[in-house]
Amino acid sequence: MKLQQLRYIVEVANHSLNVSATAESLYTSQPGISKQVRMLEDELGVQIFERSGKHLTQVTPAGRDILKIAQEILAKVESIKSVAGQYTNPDQGNLNIATTHTQARYALPRVIQDFMKRYPKVSLHMHQGSPSQISDAVAKGTSDFAIATEALHLYEDLVMLPCYHWNRCVIVPKGHPLAKVDRLTVAHLARYPLVTYTFGFTGRSELDTAFNREGFEPHIVFTATDADVIKTYVKLGLGVGVIATMAVEPDKDTDLVLLDASHLFAHSTTKICFRRGIFLRSYMYDFMERFAPHLTRDLVDKALAMKSNYEVDQLFENIQLPMR
Numbered sequence: 001m002k003l004q005q006l007r008y009i010v011e012v013a014n015h016s017l018n019v020s021a022t023a024e025s026l027y028t029s030q031p032g033i034s035k036q037v038r039m040l041e042d043e044l045g046v047q048i049f050e051r052s053g054k055h056l057t058q059v060t061p062a063g064r065d066i067l068k069i070a071q072e073i074l075a076k077v078e079s080i081k082s083v084a085g086q087y088t089n090p091d092q093g094n095l096n097i098a099t100t101h102t103q104a105r106y107a108l109p110r111v112i113q114d115f116m117k118r119y120p121k122v123s124l125h126m127h128q129g130s131p132s133q134i135s136d137a138v139a140k141g142t143s144d145f146a147i148a149t150e151a152l153h154l155y156e157d158l159v160m161l162p163c164y165h166w167n168r169c170v171i172v173p174k175g176h177p178l179a180k181v182d183r184l185t186v187a188h189l190a191r192y193p194l195v196t197y198t199f200g201f202t203g204r205s206e207l208d209t210a211f212n213r214e215g216f217e218p219h220i221v222f223t224a225t226d227a228d229v230i231k232t233y234v235k236l237g238l239g240v241g242v243i244a245t246m247a248v249e250p251d252k253d254t255d256l257v258l259l260d261a262s263h264l265f266a267h268s269t270t271k272i273c274f275r276r277g278i279f280l281r282s283y284m285y286d287f288m289e290r291f292a293p294h295l296t297r298d299l300v301d302k303a304l305a306m307k308s309n310y311e312v313d314q315l316f317e318n319i320q321l322p323m324r
Contacts, residue, residue, distance in 0.1 A: 001040065003073075003077065004036065005040040006040075006073055006074060007026075007074060008022070008033050008036050008037055008040075009037055009040065009049075009063075009066070009067060009070060010074060010140075011025065012033065012037065012049070012056065013059060014140055017055075017059075019033055019056065046066075047062070047063065048060060048063035048066055072277075075141050075278065076277070078141065079278060079279035080279075082278075082279040083279055085281065086282065089121075090282055090283075091119055091283065092122065093122055093123070093281055093283065094122065094123045094125070095122055095124045095125070095144055095284065096127065096143040096144045097124070097126050097127070097143060097146075098127045098129060098133070098135075098137040098142075098143035098146045098147075099128060099134060099147040099148060100128065100129070100130070100131060100134065100147075100149075101225055101226045102227055102247060103148065103270065104126060104128055105228070105247070106227070107270070107324070108126075108291070111287075111290050111291050112124065114290060115283075115286070115287055115290055118286070119283050122283055127142075130225070132150075134147075135148065135273065138158060138273060138275060139157060141275065144284065145274050145284075145288075146158070146272070147163075147270065147271070147273075147291070148270070148273075149166075149268045149269065149271070156308075156309070158273040158275060158276065159273060159274055159303055159306075159312065160271045160272075160273040160309050161272050161288070161292070161295055161300065161303055161316070162269050162270075162316050162319075162321055163271060163321070164269070164270055164322045164324050165267040165268065165269050165270075165321050165322070165323045166267065166268055166324045167244075167245055167262040167267045167323070168206070168242055168243060168245060168261055168262075168265055168268075169242075169243065169244075169245040170184060170189065170241065170242055170258075170261045171231065171240075171242075171243060171248060171253070171256045171257065171259070172240055172256070172257050173234065173235060173237060173255065173256060174255060174257055176240070176257065178240060178259060183263075184259050184260065186210055186211055186213075186214040186216055187214065187216065189211075189216075189218070189264075190217075190219070192239060192240045193221040193222075193238070193239035193240065194207075194219060194220045194221065194239050194240055194242055195220075195221065195230050195234050195238055195239040195240065195241045196220060196230065196241065196242040197224065197225065197243070198223040198225050199223070206266055207242055207265065209265075209266070210265050210266075221238065222239060227243045230243050231247075231248075231253060234256065235255055235256065241256075242261070245258075246324050267323070272288060272292065272295070280304075299315075
């Protein structure tokens with residue numbers, strides 16, 4: 001059994017069993033990968049993948065268990081490299097961050113700017129996607145950190161650290177009837193078509209919960225994953241916008257009116273997460289503290305020692321998170 005074989009089966013699974021795409025991503029040949037996978041299966045005496053002709057169709061039950069352990073082994077190998085790098089080149093390395101558009105566009109720019117000034121030899125890569133996609137990227141080891149609000153709870157193997165609370169607001173064009181309302185209600189919003197996030201993005205579930213609680217059904221006419229896109233269509237008069245408050249820029253969005261909606265929706269919590277058991281480089285600790293100042297190295301290490309995210313939540317129970 002070779003590490004290369006383990007890497008191949010993990011990458012094949014990560015590429016939806018497409019061996020050609022896997023070979024392209026690894027800069028190797030498709031026959032070479034297929035041969036190594038077969039050799040590993042022959043050595044183990046079990047099939048990792050089911051086949052139809054030359055095509056892989058699904059992962060076998062045994063394959064699922066093997067892949068899980070293979071991912072853990074490869075993660076440990078990367079941790080060994082990280083330990084060595086910490087001693088040989090403490091200010092040099094890579095940092096892969098998976099996050100949503102809202103975090104990348106509104107919460108992270110200043111943090112990343114300051115971080116890159118401090119660590120010019122660290123190569124930082126940002127990957128954007130849905131909350132489930134970015135959590136999956138960290139679980140599979142293709143990203144070091146995931147920063148998101150939704151879907152993180154689906155991955156028990158991740159350590160999830162709360163960073164800050166945020167809420168949403170309502171935006172309308174100038175002259176819109178809602179701009180004259182003193183205190184917004186769900187009943188007010190129910191009268192108009194809504195423009196908001198795609199379900200599963202940036203706290204969208206809280207909007208649906210608020211409407212259901214008041215006995216209304218939201219009339220959503222347009223959804224997007226990008227707050228800037230939502231603002232564009234609100235400006236065009238397509239509907240009333242419901243977005244994260246942090247996504248409104250008063251100096252730029254001068255043709256929009258912001259209405260407070262914090263009393264209508266429960267706040268959401270953005271978290272940063274990483275694989276349990278990962279070796280954190282010094283610059284990784286520094287990045288987390290820059291993003292969320294309460295995440296000191298000591299506190300992060302205490303969270304790492306916890307056996308479950310329930311215990312992690314208990315650790316943060318008495319820490320007052322900022323509201324953005």
